[in-house]
Amino acid sequence: MAIVTQPPPNPGPSRNPQPATAVEPVAVVGVDTHTDTHTAALLGRTGAILAQLVVPADPTGAAQLLAWATELAPAGGPLCWAVEGTRSHGVGLTRHLQRCGQHVIEAPRPRRRGRRSGKSDQLDAIAAARAVLAALDGGTAHTLAVPRTDGDREALPQLLVVRRHYSDTRTATVNLFKSLILTADDPLREALRGLSTARQVRALLTGTVPAGEPSDTEAALRRTHLAELAADIRTGNRRLYANEKQLTALISTIMPSLLDIYGVGPVTAAVLLTTWSHHGRCRNEAAYAALAGVNPIPASSGRTDRHRLNRGGDRQLNAALHTIANTRRRSHQPTIDYINRRRTDPTRPRTDREITRSIKRYLARHLYRHMQTHTRP
Numbered sequence: 095m096a097i098v099t100q101p102p103p104n105p106g107p108s109r110n111p112q113p114a115t116a117v118e119p120v121a122v123v124g125v126d127t128h129t130d131t132h133t134a135a136l137l138g139r140t141g142a143i144l145a146q147l148v149v150p151a152d153p154t155g156a157a158q159l160l161a162w163a164t165e166l167a168p169a170g171g172p173l174c175w176a177v178e179g180t181r182s183h184g185v186g187l188t189r190h191l192q193r194c195g196q197h198v199i200e201a202p203r204p205r206r207r208g209r210r211s212g213k214s215d216q217l218d219a220i221a222a223a224r225a226v227l228a229a230l231d232g233g234t235a236h237t238l239a240v241p242r243t244d245g246d247r248e249a250l251p252q253l254l255v256v257r258r259h260y261s262d263t264r265t266a267t268v269n270l271f272k273s274l275i276l277t278a279d280d281p282l283r284e285a286l287r288g289l290s291t292a293r294q295v296r297a298l299l300t301g302t303v304p305a306g307e308p309s310d311t312e313a314a315l316r317r318t319h320l321a322e323l324a325a326d327i328r329t330g331n332r333r334l335y336a337n338e339k340q341l342t343a344l345i346s347t348i349m350p351s352l353l354d355i356y357g358v359g360p361v362t363a364a365v366l367l368t369t370w371s372h373h374g375r376c377r378n379e380a381a382y383a384a385l386a387g388v389n390p391i392p393a394s395s396g397r398t399d400r401h402r403l404n405r406g407g408d409r410q411l412n413a414a415l416h417t418i419a420n421t422r423r424r425s426h427q428p429t430i431d432y433i434n435r436r437r438t439d440p441t442r443p444r445t446d447r448e449i450t451r452s453i454k455r456y457l458a459r460h461l462y463r464h465m466q467t468h469t470r471p
Contacts, residue, residue: 119230120171123163124201124223126215127151127177127184133215134159136166137223139231144168146216151183156190176201176226178218180241181248188241199226200239242371246348250368253344254410257337257361264330271295271323278320279313291327298324351468355461357421365414370465383458386411390455399442403451412454415461419453429453 121144126133132151136144145166149155167173178201180188191198201222229235242248268291275286275294281304286294297303298321341360345353345367352363369385376382383389387407393400422429436444436452444452 118172119174119197120168121163121166122174122176122223122226122230124219124221124226125159125175125177125184125187126218126222127179127182127187128215129183131155131215132159132184132187133219134163135216135219135223136163137220137227138168139227141224141227143220146219148215151186153186153190156187159187160191160194160196172197174199174226174230176222177241178222192241198241200241201225202229202238246344247371249344250341250348250364253337253341254361254364254368257334257341260330260333260337264327264334267323267326267330271320271327274316274320274323278316279310282313282317295324295327299328349465349468352461352464355464356426357418358461362414362417365410366461366465369408369411370462373466373469376462379459379462382462383455386415386454386458388412388415388451388454388458390451400448403447415454415457416450418457419450422453 120139122137122139124135124137128151130151131148132155133146133148135146138144145162147159147162149159149162163173163175164170173196175191175196175198177184177188177191177198179185180198180200188198202225204218204221204225226238229238271291271294275283278286285303286297289297298317303317338360341364342353345360345363348367349363352358352366353360358366370376370382376385380389384404385408387404387409389404389407391404419429423433432453433449436449437446
């Protein structure tokens, strides 16, 4: 059975789209990747183990592995590579194979083995190759995942992960900052009482707060620590601001029209694009809603006819839709009219939780269709 490779469309100018190719592999190479070594197993189309090899996890090992597999391939035919961890330990090998025109697939998640089966790098490599063979021979080759490419598509989640770290660190710093102010000496506490966090930080960094007693070691240490925490908070604010500017610039390159939708900001737009990824990841808008955890789940019984919230799905995407919905609830007049209409529905008034679920479901449908039709060629 031929594997039809359709790479995802180019979401930005930094990615080089490749034409679709049809490959009839004569063998499958399963690779179990690690920090120091890669273990490979070459299997024929019947599942027989033809050879095994362990190479170092460096460019020399990648070249050696490719030469080894090409030489042993039956009749010198094309190969299919099932690589574990294509965006972690196997990223270097994946890039090398793709540059050389090899067909690379993200190895399917292995099934849980029984206690008697055992585990080793060789067994993992064989299991990866056999999982791909089963998909090829079973007519489910379309379910095999193609590794993500570098470029704008990979930059978005990187910026989001770093932003989450900055945000969590800043929140923890602010909490400690507030706790030290709460138990400070009376002059300092009264000077900072009622001020916003930004004004408290400014007061401590500019030295406009009352000085403590010179002989009071505890008060002196407290002021030192508060000044250091204030500097950390300001640094965190600057990092978050710079991160948002980078997200805005990147989204303006990939899909600028997304930022024109009411309630969608740079951070939520980045989450939407990262989870949507490319044409074909979600077969339709209902699948995207299920991925976001906003698809209605029936919860009817007897005379009660209702749906409940879905607690599954991608919670980061769900949170992004929730943020957009809350923005629209406050200032988007069509959304406000919809909420009032559903609350006063004479047939069955909806609760605020049910209305929120409906708004998020609408947003998933609308945003999915927008991303499907506004991807730059």
